[in-house]
Amino acid sequence: MKKKNNIIAVSKITSKNQVTIPKTIREVLNVKSSDEIVWALGADGQITVKKISPEKDKFWKIVDEQEKKYGSVDTPEVNLGKDVGLEDFD
Incomplete structure (x- = not known):
């Protein structure tokens, strides 16, 4: 059913x-x-439904892939030991 400029569907x-x-x-x-x-x-x-644009869709797929590969911001950092050679950059 259609009402003015609004579309109502069930x-x-x-x-x-x-x-x-x-x-x-x-x-x-x-x-x-x-x-x-x-x-x-x-x-x-009130609920709004919108289509994700292909650019946003592609962006979030990349974010998901990166999160699977590198972890999320909530992933605890792995302690790899003392950094080597950093003192040479002072």
Whole structure:
């Protein structure tokens, strides 16, 4: 159903807590299978759904790969022992 400039669509949550994005919304957001979307919950309880742009999607994939390789900021630092040769740079 459409109301003024707003589009209102209804979805049902499945037993697996999945939601189908209504066709009208998919068309407006220009999303297709394998695209990623962001769900933002505002302080007033309103939810905003946006498509992630390919640049942002690529950026976060790189961040995930780097985190897997090097760890996150929460990963404790590994003590590799005393640094060698640093005193030569004074």
